[in-house]
Amino acid sequence: MVKMFRWAGLVCAGMMALPAVAFAQKPWPVRVVVVTTFEKGADTGDQPGELQLWAEREHLTEHVAFPGGVHDILTNPEHTEIAIVTGMTLVNAGPSIMALGMDPRFDLTKAYWLVTGIAGADPQVMSVGSAAWARYVVNDVAQSIDMREVPKDWPYGVYAAGAVRPGTLEGSDQEHGPNAGYPIVFPLNAGLSHWAWERTQTVKLMDTPEMRAYSKGWAEYPAAVKAPSVIQGDSFASDLYWHGHYLNQYARDWVKMFTNAQGVFAMSNMEDSAIASAMVRLDRMKKADFQRLMVLRTASNYTLPPKGRKAYKTVSEEYSGDGLPAYEAAWRVGSVVVHELAGHWAVYEDHVPGHVP
Template structure:
C-alpha cells in the first residue's frame, strides 16, 4: 500500500479541518444543566480523513455512525469536537496526531466540567504499523505496555562508535542499553495488565475481515510466517513516537527499546504516534481524581508493516507510489469489530462494571 500517500493525506486533511472548519451554530449541542454528564466509555481516536460521516472513513467515522454518537459538544480547546450517545454514555473524541496533541486533548477533556469521567473506561483504538514478525495486516493487538520512542539521546548512525549497535540511547545514560536502567521520565507506561487480559480473552475469537488484495500482498513476506496468516487478535505492546519511521534497522531498535524499557516484560508489536501522550495525561488526571488510569485500554490494528516487502528498500517502500492501500479500510473495520465488542459489553452491563472492573468477582 502507498503508506506515504495515506499519511500525507491524513496530515493534510487534519490540518485543513483544524485550521479552517468553523463551529456552525445549531450543529453544536450546548450544555443546559450544571450537572456533569456521567460518561461510561470514552472512545479515543486519533484522526479523521474528511467529514465525520458519509465519506472515506478515518478512525472516528465508524464509531460515530455505529455507536450513534449524535450529541455534539464544542471542544475548541482541542483538535476536534466531542460526540456523545446520551442513551449509552459513550463519548467519542479525536485527539489529532502525535503525542503533543493526544496529551493536550486528553487533559482538556479530563478537566472539562461538563463531564464526569471518574468511572469512565478509556479505549484508545486506531491503526498502526505492525512488526511482520508478530501478525498480518488487519490484525488487532491489545497492549499492556506503551513505550515512548522520542525521549532519549540520538546521534547520527554515520557517527556511531564502532562498538555501538544504535545511535539512540536513554536519557541520563552514556550509551545504548546501560545495565542499570535510568529513572523513568515518561519512557514507559504500564497499563492494567488484568484489564488487558480480560479484553483480549473477551475478544480473541472475534471474526476479523480479510481482503483478497491484502492476502496477495502478505504472501510476499515469505520470511515472516505470521505476516502471511489471515488477520488475528493478539496481545502486543505499542511504541509511540512523533516520527513516522520505517525499515529493518529501526524495527530492530523498536524491539530492543521496548524490551529494554519494560525490562523484558513487553514485546513490540505496533508502532503509532500518540499513546504515551494519552497515558501520561490519564496518569496525572488519576492523581487529581478526575479519571481512573486502571480503566485505560489500548487497541491497535495493522494498516501496514514497519519493514519493507521483500525486494524493496526502506526508501522505496516508503516512497513507492501505485500500491494498493486497502490495508487502511481493513484495519479500521477490525478496530471497530474488536473494540466495539468491549464497548458494548461495558455499556450493557454497566450496573456491574461501574463499580468493579470486568475481571473482578
C-alpha cells in the same frame, strides 16, 4: 508525513461541518470514552478514518463543541458513550486528553477509556488487519547519533539518554528504574487488557485477497502471512514517523529493555504515551481512573519494507486497502468491549474486570 498533515487539515475543516448541541448543566456520567486520533474528512458518509465507523455504528449523532481539542466531541443520545479525536502526534494527543479530563461538562471518574487507532505493525508479530491489546505503552525519550557516525559494533544510533551504548541502561537516567528521570514506560492494567483480549480473540476480521497479496512481500515473517487476528502486543509511541529494519530492531529492543523483557513491540504510533501520561495525571487529580485505560491498536501497514525494497521508497506508500481493514478491526474488536461495559454498567461501574493470568 505528507499524508499525515493532509488528514490533520481535513480534521480541522471537518469539525465545523455540524452545529454543536446545547449542553445541560449537570455533568454527564460517561461510561466509555472512545479515543481516536484523526478523521480523514466528514465524520460520516465518506471514506472512513479512525472516527467514522464509531460515529456511524455507535449512533454518535450529537456534537458537543470542544474548544480544548481539535474536533467536536461526539456522543450517543443517552450520553453514556462519547468519542474524541485527539489530533495526531504526541503534542496534540496529550493536551486533548487533559482538556477532556478537566472539562466540567463530563463526569469521567468511572469512565473506561478505549484508545482505538491504527498503527504500523511489526511483521514479526502480526499481520495487516490484525488488532493488538497493549499491556505496556512505551515512550521514546532518547539520544540519537547518525548511523554513519556510530561505532562499528553499534546496531543502530538510538539509545537511552546518558547510556553508554544502545541496548543498555548503564549510565542512563533510567539505570535505577525505567521511569527514574522521566516517564518512559506506562504499564497498563494487565488484568483489564487480558480480559478484553479474552472477550475478543475470536472476533472475525477483514481478510481479503488484496490483503493477502499485500503481505506476501513480508513472507519471511510467518506472522505477517497469517490471517488477521486479535493478539496481545505492546505500543511504542514516537513523534518520529520512522520506518525500516534498523529502527524496527531498535523498537523491539527498546520495548523489551524498558519492560524488563515482559513487553513485545507490536505497534508503532504517535500518540499513546502522551495519552497515557495525561491519564496518569488525571488519575492523580481524581478526574479519571488510569486503571480503566485500554489501548487497542490495529495494523494498517508494516514498520519495515517488503523484501527487496528500500525503506525510503516505501515509507510513504498508501496503506493496504487505504487503511479500511485496520479501521474495521478497530471497531469490530473494540465495540465488543464497549458494548459489554456500557451495556452491563451495574456490573462494571464499581468493579474493573479482569485478572492477571
